[in-house]
Structures are given as structure tokens and as C-alpha cells.
Amino acid sequence: MQRTITIDPAPDLRLTLGHLNGGTTHPDRPLTADFGWRSSRTPAGPVTLRLQVDRTRVRATAWGPGSSWELERLPELLGAGDDPDSFPTDGHRLMRELKARFRRLRIARTERVHEAIVPVILGQVVTRTEARRAERRLIETYGEPAPGPEPMKLQPSPDVLGRLKYEDFHPLGIGRNKARIIIGVSRRASRLEEITALSSEAAETRLRSLPGIGPWSSALVVSEALGDLDAVPVGDYHLPNTVAWALAGEARASDRRMLELLEPYRPQRYRAALMLKLSGIGAPRYGPRTGVRSFATY
Numbered sequence: 001m002q003r004t005i006t007i008d009p010a011p012d013l014r015l016t017l018g019h020l021n022g023g024t025t026h027p028d029r030p031l032t033a034d035f036g037w038r039s040s041r042t043p044a045g046p047v048t049l050r051l052q053v054d055r056t057r058v059r060a061t062a063w064g065p066g067s068s069w070e071l072e073r074l075p076e077l078l079g080a081g082d083d084p085d086s087f088p089t090d091g092h093r094l095m096r097e098l099k100a101r102f103r104r105l106r107i108a109r110t111e112r113v114h115e116a117i118v119p120v121i122l123g124q125v126v127t128r129t130e131a132r133r134a135e136r137r138l139i140e141t142y143g144e145p146a147p148g149p150e151p152m153k154l155q156p157s158p159d160v161l162g163r164l165k166y167e168d169f170h171p172l173g174i175g176r177n178k179a180r181i182i183i184g185v186s187r188r189a190s191r192l193e194e195i196t197a198l199s200s201e202a203a204e205t206r207l208r209s210l211p212g213i214g215p216w217s218s219a220l221v222v223s224e225a226l227g228d229l230d231a232v233p234v235g236d237y238h239l240p241n242t243v244a245w246a247l248a249g250e251a252r253a254s255d256r257r258m259l260e261l262l263e264p265y266r267p268q269r270y271r272a273a274l275m276l277k278l279s280g281i282g283a284p285r286y287g288p289r290t291g292v293r294s295f296a297t298y
Helices: 013-017 067-072 093-101 113-122 128-142 158-162 166-172 176-187 189-197 200-208 215-225 239-248 255-265 269-279
Strands: 002-006 035-042 045-054 057-063
Touching: 013 035, 035 067, 035 113, 045 067, 057 067, 093 239, 093 269, 113 128, 113 176, 113 189, 113 215, 128 166, 158 176, 158 189, 166 176, 176 189, 189 200, 189 215, 200 215, 239 255, 239 269, 255 269
Parallel strands: none
Antiparallel strands: 002 057, 035 045, 045 057
16 A cells, blocks of 8 residues: 655654654664655554655555554654744754754654553663663564565564563563563553543653653653653653753753753753754763663663
8 A cells, every 4th residue: 555645844754763662664774864664563453664755755655454544644653743843942053953954853643652662661771772682682582574575573562562471571681670561561552552542741641650650751652652742751861961961061960950941942842852862962971881781670
């Protein structure tokens, strides 16, 4: 199945989809600005998309039982309802530059909660390298082949993860606490998917009612599943320092200070934080980098 839509400016696929936690991409062909593959699970079944951008047109080809569902919501996935030009720079030189640089960054709305929340759980309290490694092992072990012509795999389904025990996660480098959280959210997956019909505030409240899901995790899930432009992941290890260094020249900051500095960019604080992260700006490091740690306590 195919669908072509027009979006001006067209999304940069790498920027728009590359930072998402949910879904999987081609193992050998990373997303570029104008081409990419993405596999996912929809309420109608698995789907694989091939996306091609030509100026302001995006052509999508879909495989799998979830094709109709995915193509119907293609504009939301590609952030068609998001207007990058509306971002308030507050006169800050750097933010004006980032607004122009990331004009093709659109905030996606995936409407897939379980796919977003499992990688977020894996990312709690560890480095990105550790989280990606654990996610890769989980997909390789319990994922299934994605539909379509390419050698792609889907994230494990909620049914599969909900039936596992901690002992199944241990060989993958996933500790007991995270295993329990993943099993718990997987068993409540149908209930979790209901939050896509709620306001962002109500969705975060429901997510935080789950054991092991705090403000950092809930904000990342809501920003992705609901396309929330203003959800700030409070509790991130690096983000407060990045924001403070970029906007105020301060090498270290608390969450409270970060929120103060992001306030002028409401209701698009998530976009502001994401642009700073994608820009590669980083506060000075004091001391050695965090090494790969034992997963036993996480």
C-alpha cells in the first residue's frame, strides 16, 4: 500500500524519527534526511514503512496488516500538525540559530505507548550505550521479523514480554528492577494505549501511577506517543547542564534551574530541549566519563 502527502517544510526523517524510542529502523541503512525504513506495531498489526522525501512531498510504502492504520496516521507520525516556524525564540541568538538549523525537525505523534515506554525503562539510570545494548539484545532474542522485503525485526510484543520472568531478562544484561517494570507495563499494555485519547497532563498522571515510572519516563513517553511539544523530561542526568550551559553559560544546573531557563519557550519546551540535545552542545565535563557498569542493581 502507498500514500503520498505534502508537508511544507518537509520533515527531515533522521531528525524527526531518529530520536524516537519506539519502533525499529533498518539494521544496515540508517535514516537519512530524505529516506528511511521504520517498523512498528499498530493496533491492527505489524507494519513496515519505506519513506522517501522529495521536496515537500513524502511518499510512504507500507507492508503488513497494520498498513492501513499506519498510512491513515502518516501525517501525525511525520509531525504534519507541528509548525516549526511557531517556535518562540525569545530573542536568544542561539535559539534563533537552532530554529533555522532544525526547521525540518517535526515532533512526531506515534500513538504507540508500549513501544515507547520499554526503551525508556531500559534507559533509566544508565548510559545511552548501556540502554541501547540491552534494547538490541531484547529485540534480537524476543522480537519477530517485521513485514516487508528488508531484514528488519519488531520490538517484542506486550504479550511476549508480559509472560517472561526476571530470569529471562538476566542474560540480556537487564537487571531485576527494570525487568519487573517491563513485565508490569507489558501486562497493562492495553490500558496504557488508552492514554493517547487523554490530555498530556492526564496521560502523565496515569503513567506515573505505575511502579517504576517517574516524571522523566512519563515525559519522554508523552512527548513521543502524544506528540507533546512541552513535555520536559525532569530528572535527566545531562539535560539540565546542557540547557544551562547553552542558555546561560552555567556549567551545572538543577532541574529547577533548567525549567526556569526553558520557561520562555513554553509551550514548546520539549522542542527547545530537543534542539539543544541534537545540536551536540554539551556542558564542560569534570572528571572521568561514566564507564559501563554492572546491571545487577538496576
